[in-house]
Every structure is written in C-alpha cells, then in structure tokens.
Amino acid sequence: MEHRKLELLTDFYEITMANGYLVNGMADTIAYFDLFFRKIPDEGGFAIFAGLDQLIDYLQNLHFTSEDIKFLRGKNMFDPRFIDYMEHLQFSCDVWSVPEGMPIFPQEPVLTVRGPVIQAQFIETMALLCINHQSLIATKANRICRAAKGRKVMEFGSRRAQGFDGAVLGARAAYIGGCVGTACTVCEQDFGIPALGTMAHSWIQLFDDELAAFRAYAKEYPENCTLLVDTYNTLKSGVPNAIRAFQEEIVPRGYRPGAIRIDSGDIAYLSRKARKVLDEAGFPDCSIVASNSLDEYLIREMLEQGAQVDLFGVGERLITSSSDPVFGGVYKLAAVEDKGRIVPKIKLSENVGKITTPGFKEVWRLYENETGKAIADVVTLHDEVISSEEPYVLFDPEFTWKSKTVSDFTAKPIRQLIFEGGKLVYSRPDVHQIRTFCQQQVETLWDEVKRFENPHTYYVDLSKSLWEEKQLMLAKYKR
Ligand SMILES: Nc1ncnc2c1ncn2[C@@H]1O[C@H](COP(=O)(O)OP(=O)(O)OP(=O)(O)O)[C@@H](O)[C@H]1O
Numbered sequence: 396m397e398h399r400k401l402e403l404l405t406d407f408y409e410i411t412m413a414n415g416y417l418v419n420g421m422a423d424t425i426a427y428f429d430l431f432f433r434k435i436p437d438e439g440g441f442a443i444f445a446g447l448d449q450l451i452d453y454l455q456n457l458h459f460t461s462e463d464i465k466f467l468r469g470k471n472m473f474d475p476r477f478i479d480y481m482e483h484l485q486f487s488c489d490v491w492s493v494p495e496g497m498p499i500f501p502q503e504p505v506l507t508v509r510g511p512v513i514q515a516q517f518i519e520t521m522a523l524l525c526i527n528h529q530s531l532i533a534t535k536a537n538r539i540c541r542a543a544k545g546r547k548v549m550e551f552g553s554r555r556a557q558g559f560d561g562a563v564l565g566a567r568a569a570y571i572g573g574c575v576g577t578a579c580t581v582c583e584q585d586f587g588i589p590a591l592g593t594m595a596h597s598w599i600q601l602f603d604d605e606l607a608a609f610r611a612y613a614k615e616y617p618e619n620c621t622l623l624v625d626t627y628n629t630l631k632s633g634v635p636n637a638i639r640a641f642q643e644e645i646v647p648r649g650y651r652p653g654a655i656r657i658d659s660g661d662i663a664y665l666s667r668k669a670r671k672v673l674d675e676a677g678f679p680d681c682s683i684v685a686s687n688s689l690d691e692y693l694i695r696e697m698l699e700q701g702a703q704v705d706l707f708g709v710g711e712r713l714i715t716s717s718s719d720p721v722f723g724g725v726y727k728l729a730a731v732e733d734k735g736r737i738v739p740k741i742k743l744s745e746n747v748g749k750i751t752t753p754g755f756k757e758v759w760r761l762y763e764n765e766t767g768k769a770i771a772d773v774v775t776l777h778d779e780v781i782s783s784e785e786p787y788v789l790f791d792p793e794f795t796w797k798s799k800t801v802s803d804f805t806a807k808p809i810r811q812l813i814f815e816g817g818k819l820v821y822s823r824p825d826v827h828q829i830r831t832f833c834q835q836q837v838e839t840l841w842d843e844v845k846r847f848e849n850p851h852t853y854y855v856d857l858s859k860s861l862w863e864e865k866q867l868m869l870a871k872y873k874r
C-alpha cells in the first residue's frame with residue numbers, strides 16, 4: 396500500500412514528553428516499553444494479534460518533513476535542540492513482537508520497543524492504534540468464523556465501517572481472522588485478499604420484474620452466479636425465479652448455479668425451505684448465502700435451529716466489533732538502561748491487575764508434546780531459557796500456592812526480532828501466510844479456551860526469577 400504521512404498522528408503529549416526528555420538530558424537514555432492488553436473482547440478466551448505490518452510501514456518510514464518541522468517550531472513551545480533532533484530523526488530502536496495471526500492473552504508483552512526514550516515514547520500512539528484496531532477485528536472475525544463451523548464467512552462491512560482505514564484494514568484483519576474474502580475491492584488490489592460479493596436489492600428493483608433481473612444477471616455472470624431472493628417474497632417468488640433463471644440461463648451454457656442469498660426474515664426457516672426446493676429442482680450443489688446483521692451469536696443460534704446456510708456475509712457487527720468495540724492494548728515503560736545495565740521500572744496501582752511487570756522480558760509458550768496443544772504462556776526475564784528437557788513449575792502470580800508441574804512439553808519463545816537498531820530484520824509474511832498461521836495456531840488451543848461461554852482462563856504466568864524481581868520492587872515502593 397502507498398505510504399501515507401502519519402508522523403504527527405500521535406498524541407500531543409508524546410511530543411511534549413519527548414521534548415522534555417531531551418531538555419532533561421535524557422536524549423540518549425535507552426528505554427523499554429511493553430505493549431500488552433488487559434481484557435479479551437466479548438469475554439472470550441483469547442485474542443488474535445494483528446496490525447504489525449502497518450506498524451512496520453510506519454516505523455520504516457518515520458521521518459519529519461519540512462512542514463512537520465515548521466509546524467512544531469510554530470508551536471513556540473519546544474526547545475530548538477528538540478526541533479533539530481526531530482528534523483534529523485532516524486528510527487533506531489529494536490522491536491520484538493509476536494507475529495500477526497498469533498493467539499494472545501492478557502498481561503503478556505506481545506511487543507517490546509527498546510531504544511532512545513524520545514523515539515520509543517513517540518511511537519506509542521501509532522503502535523497502539525495499529526495493534527488495537529486490527530487485533531480487535533481479527534479476534535471478532537475469528538469468533539464469527541468459529542461459530543460458522545467450517546462454513547465460509549465473507550466480510551461485507553465497508554459501508555458501515557468507521558472511516559476508510561476502518562474498512563480497508565478492518566477487512567485485512569477479518570481475513571487474517573478467517574474470513575474467505577471481502578466485498579472491499581481495494582483489498583484485493585492492495586493485499587491480494589479475494590474481492591467477492593453478490594448483488595443488491597437495487598439490481599432487482601431496477602428491472603420490470605424479478606425474473607428479468609435474475610435472467611439478465613445470469614446471462615452476464617453465468618459462472619458462480621448468486622441471486623438475491625428476498626426482494627419481494629423469498630419462497631413464493633425469489634427461489635422459484637432463481638431456479639428458472641438457473642435452468643434457462645446457466646445450465647444450457649454448461650455452468651452450474653452458484654448460490655442464492657437470503658437477507659431478511661427467519662433465515663433458519665427460509666434456508667431450510669429453500670434448500671428443499673433447490674434440491675428438488677436438481678440443484679443440491681447450489682449454495683445458500685445468509686446475511687443481515689449477523690454475528691457469532693446469531694450464526695450459532697441459526698445453525699442450532701438447523702439453518703441450511705453454506706456461506707455467511709457479515710458486515711456491521713464484524714467491522715465495528717459492535718458487541719465489544721474496544722481492544723484495550725496499553726504501552727507501558729518497563730525498564731531503562733543505566734550505563735548498559737537494565738534497570739526495571741514498575742507502575743503501581745490499587746488494582747492488582749494494573750500493576751505492570753517490570754524489566755526486559757521474553758514470552759514463552761509451552762506446547763504439550765503428546766497433543767501439540769498450548770498449556771500456558773510464561774513471561775520470563777529476557778535472558779532466561781525454559782528448557783523443554785526438564786519439568787517446569789507453573790504458578791499463579793497472584794495466588795502463588797496454586798501451582799502445577801508440567802513435563803513432556805516443548806517451550807518456544809513466541810516473539811521475534813522485527814527491528815534491530817532501526818533496521819528491519821524481519822521477513823514479512825503476506826496476508827495469506829498470516830491467515831494460515833492463525834488457523835494453525837488457533838488449532839493448538841484447547842476447546843475449553845475457545846468456547847464462548849465462560850471459557851477456561853489460559854495461564855499467563857511469570858517465571859520465578861521475574862516474579863521475585865517484581866516482588867522486590869513492590870516491597871521497595873511499599874517502604
Ligand atoms: N432464525 C433466526 N434466529 C435468530 N435470529 C434470526 C433468525 N433469522 C433472522 N435472524 C436475525 O434477526 C434479525 C432481524 O431480522 P428481520 O429479517 O426480522 O429484520 P429486518 O432486517 O428488519 O428484515 P426486513 O429487511 O424484512 O425488514 C437479524 O439480525 C437477523 O439476522
């Protein structure tokens with residue numbers, strides 16, 4: 396996608412703080428910031444990480460134009476040395492991140508930025524914006540696709556998305572989460588995501604009658620022809636007319652009918668009736684598409700009612716994640732370097748869940764060898780290694796007496812180095828590879844973590860060393 400100038404898409408306080416760091420002699424201070432989230436949307440058992448590729452684009456191109464510099468200077472509130480720093484800024488941070496498509500859990504640092512505090516601070520807004528938006532939509536899409544139980548889900552949300560990026564990047568995230576394609580055409584041009592779709596009611600309304608509309612469409616698009624059957628009366632006219640159009644315009648040309656789409660009424664009832672009529676007409680291979688303000692709950696409910704739907708078109712509730720529209724990722728200072736030594740930093744809170752975990756860290760995922768299933772994530776100090784060769788004791792970081800010894804597992808760090816000294820060292824997968832990776836990783840989760848109602852809380856624990864370091868800091872601040 397074409398690079399857009401978004402350098403000043405940042406909260407103003409990032410700039411005032413960055414200026415202040417420089418004035419206070421901290422221009423060369425090396426800081427570590429962690430990006431993590433606290434609550435899984437829709438009370439789900441896991442989220443899907445997405446948005447890294449757009450953050451990479453932003454970081455790779457981060458520089459200030461003469462207009463940006465003029466703007467900053469015009470504020471008359473920043474030190475000339477800071478303006479000079481920004482004018483010559485070259486991104487030089489290290490960034491570690493989990494790959495897109497990875498299931499992630501609350502409280503674990505999914506992304507860490509290490510570098511000069513001015514830069515590492517400045518990018519907070521954009522890092523959160525990219526990851527929060529796409530992780531939200533990828534997570535929602537994955538829920539909707541899982542509810543569809545193997546049936547295909549098409550993303551139809553552009554018209555109700557919150558702005559251009561809401562539509563385009565939302566469709567990208569929806570594809571990562573499992574949708575088969577999108578109605579948003581530019582996504583095929585930009586990302587290679589299949590652009591697809593059916594027809595609107597206006598097509599049928601524009602012709603003198605429904606059959607004429609179906610015939611005209613079938614003539615033009617005989618291959619994979621999908622007809623919208625609910626404009627006047629789904630069972631009395633829509634389905635019979637679609638069958639006639641298939642018989643008269645599609646079959647004689649050597650094609651098979653594609654699908655019918657039902658967009659109103661009782662979808663479970665209408666789809667069952669339509670299925671029967673289509674089968675009797677000799678079109679058991681004609682699919683049924685359903686749409687109309689769908690989400691994972693309605694899809695699950697309809698399938699429980701025996702709906703005969705092969706594909707779902709899902710728009711507004713997916714592209715806005717309307718049932719829970721906030722992905723609360725945060726970006727917190729975890730450490731600074733003092734003469735090369737890493738000094739952990741902590742943020743306290745009355746709310747235990749909001750106390751940060753200090754230090755430069757790594758995230759490990761432990762997979763059970765027998766099943767390949769993920770057992771737990773463990774956050775460790777960055778230079779700790781979890782050996783797969785010996786039993787490992789997991790313990791709840793809050794209720795430490797709750798512990799469990801695991802053996803016969805494989806432990807893997809789930810983050811990769813993305814930028815080293817500002818240079819991109821990560822080979823970026825395309826969106827199809829990310830989607831496949833997502834499917835594979837979701838497979839490694841137990842069904843108990845994946846269910847919608849009261850999912851099992853997946854363990855995200857701290858290593859003993861990290862836990863002890865955190866306790867020491869807590870004790871210090873208590874004193
Ligand atoms: N069998 C079903 N079980 C549960 N919900 C359903 C079922 N069939 C449809 N729905 C959902 O009910 C909601 C309302 O659909 P309905 O078609 O009654 O309203 P509508 O959109 O106003 O229709 P119309 O376009 O005919 O005015 C939609 O979200 C639809 O997906």
Ligand SMILES: O=P(O)(O)OC[C@H]1O[C@H](OP(=O)(O)OP(=O)(O)O)[C@H](O)[C@@H]1O
Pocket residue numbers: 551552554555595658686687688689708709710711712
């Ligand atoms: O309901 P969604 O999940 O967002 O899916 C997309 C909807 O967009 C279209 O309707 P349109 O916007 O033309 O209006 P409608 O709701 O009156 O059908 C289409 O017919 C779907 O109903």
Ligand SMILES: O=C(O)c1cccnc1
Pocket residue numbers: 551552578591592593594595686708710
């Ligand atoms: O192609 C479709 O059927 C479609 C596209 C966008 C929104 N609703 C439906």
